[in-house]
Amino acid sequence: MGYYEPKGFYSGGRWTRASRKFESLNPADGSLWASVDDADLSDTKKAIESAHSAFADWAALPFTERVDYMLKIAAEIERRRDDLIKAVQGEGGGWFGKGVHEANALQEIFKSAAGAAYGNIGEVLPSASGKMSIAIRRPMGVVAVISPWNVPALLSARQFAFPLVAGNTIVLKPSEETPYCGGLFFAEVCDAVGLPAGVFNVVTCSRDNVGAVGDELIENPAVKGICFTGSTAVGRSIAAKAGAHLKKCCIELGGKDALIICEDADLDHAAQLANFGSFMHQGQICMSVEKLLVHEKIYEPFMRKFRERASKLKVGDPLKSNDHVIGPLINDKQAAMVKEQIEDALAKGAKAEVGGKVDGRYVEATILTGVTPDMLVYQNETFGPVAPVIPFRTDAEAIAIANDTPYGLSSGVCTSNEQRGLAIAEGLQTGMSHINCSPINDEPNAPFGGAKSSGVGRYGGRWGMENFTETRWITVERGGKKIPPAF
Ligand code: NAD
DSSP: OOSBOOOOEEETTEEEOOSOEEEEEOTTTOOEEEEEEOOOHHHHHHHHHHHHHHHHHHHHSOHHHHHHHHHHHHHHHHHTHHHHHHHHHHTTOOOHHHHHHHHHHHHHHHHHHHHHHHTOOOEEEOOTTOOEEEEEEEEOSEEEEEOOSSSHHHHHHHHHHHHHHTTOEEEEEOOTTOTIIIIIHHHHHHHHTTOOTTSEEEOOOOHHHHHHHHHHHHHSTTEEEEEEESOHHHHHHHHHHHHHTTOEEEEEOOOOEEEEEOTTSOHHHHHHHHHHHHHGGGGOSTTOEEEEEEEGGGHHHHHHHHHHHHTTOOBSOTTTOTTOOBOOOSSHHHHHHHHHHHHHHHHTTOEEEEOOOEETTEEOOEEEESOOTTSHHHHSOOOSSEEEEEEESSHHHHHHHHHOSSEESOEEEEOSOHHHHHHHHHHOOSSOOEETSOSOOOOTTSOBOOEETTEESOBSHHHHHHHTEEEEEEEEOOSOOOOOTTO
C-alpha cells in the first residue's frame, strides 16, 4: 500500500465528502500517502447526531449480538492484515514487525471486548429495609474517541472496542498523521461486517480544524463520554473541558518511563529489554524506556552488551526493507525536538556511546551516558530513539531517580530476586510496573493507564467497561421501609 485513496470520512453508515482535503504524508520520504477529507464542525455535528440516533437500538440489542459483531470485526481485521501492516509502514513509518504486532493485537482487543461483555455484571446489595437492592450497568450514549499517531490502530481500538460492546455508539477522530490506520481502516472493517448505520463513525480532520472538531466532540450534549490518548498538553485541556461539562473521560498521556537493571539481573535478557524498550518504533511509544538506570556493579558488562545490540539496529525506509527496524520519526517537528534534546545533552557534557546522528526525520539508535538532571533529555519526554543511561548504587536511589518526573505511566525492573523486584515496583509512582520485562506491555484484559501527569482512568477489560457505563441503583420495596406516620 504505497498510496491510499480514501472514500471520504464515515458518518451515519455512509462515506461522506468534506468540502476540503488535507494531505497525509509518508514520513519515510515526504511523499503523498493519502489526500484525506478535512471534516469541519458541521460534519462533526452530523456524525454525532448519527451516533445519537443509533444509540437506542444498539443499546437494546441482546448483548450477545454485539459480541457477534466484535468477533466479525476481529475476523475482518485478520482478512485485511496485510493492508494494515503496509499502512503501518507507509503511513506511520513503522517497522514491519511493529505492523505485525499491531495487526495481531487488534484482533485480541476485539475478542477481549467480546469476552468482557459476558462479565459486565451488576451487584445485589444488602438493604437495611429488606428491599431488593441492585446496582446495574447501563451504556451511556455517544462516546467520542480521540487517538494519537504512534500506535494508531491499536490505541484507537483499545479506546472504542469496550465502550462499543457495552452498548455505546462511537465517533472516532484519528490523528491527522495517521487517518487510515487510526480511523478509516476501522470504518472499512465496520462497513464490511454490516455494523448498523451510525453505531460507529469516523471523522477525519486536519490540525486547522481540530480545535473546533475537538471542542464539539466534548461539548455536544449527546456526547456522554470521552476517550483521549495523546500528549499531556492536549489531554489536560480536554480533561478540563470534559470536567466543565461534567462528562466522564479516560485520558492516557505521555511518559518518562524508567527501566531499572539491578546487579543480580540476567544481563543478556536485560540488554535485550533495554534495546527493545528504548528503540522499538524509534522510541515513539508512550511506554518507551526514557531513563535506563543501571546498578554501578554491573554497569560496564551491561553497557558492552547493550552497545553491541543497539549498534546493530538498521535505519531506513520500512517499506524498502523489513530489516529497517528504525524508521523515520513521524514528522519534522518531532525530529527537531529529538535533535534539540541530543544536542542539549552533548553540550552539557553527555556522551553518545552509540549513534547520535540525525538525518532529516531519521535518528540513529542513540545511547547517552553522563546524563544529569539539568538536561532536557532527563526532564522531558523524548519520544525518539534515545536511551539516557544513569548508574545507581542503591534501590532507594534508583526509585528516587525513576520518580523524579511529573509523569507516571509505566516502569520495568530487572532482577533475579522477585521479592526485590516487587519491593522496587511498590516504590515506583507509575500506573503500571513490569518485573523482568520492559515498561512496554499491553494486554487487552489488564488495567492500562498512568499516574501523575500520565493520565486518569484505565483502559482494558472490566476497567474499560466500567469507565463507559453508568452504574444505576435500583430497588424494589417489599414492606420493610417505614414512612413517618405524619405523612
Ligand atoms: P497530540 O496530543 O498532539 O494529539 C493526539 C490527538 O489529539 C490527535 O488526534 C490530535 O489531532 C488531537 N488533538 C490535537 N489538538 C486537539 C484539540 N485542541 N482538541 C481535540 N483534539 C485535539 O499527541 P500525538 O502527538 O498524536 O501523540 C503523541 C503523544 O501521545 C505523546 O506524548 C505520547 O506519550 C502520548 N501517548 C500516550 C499513550 C498512553 O497510552 N498513555 C499512548 C500513545 C501516545
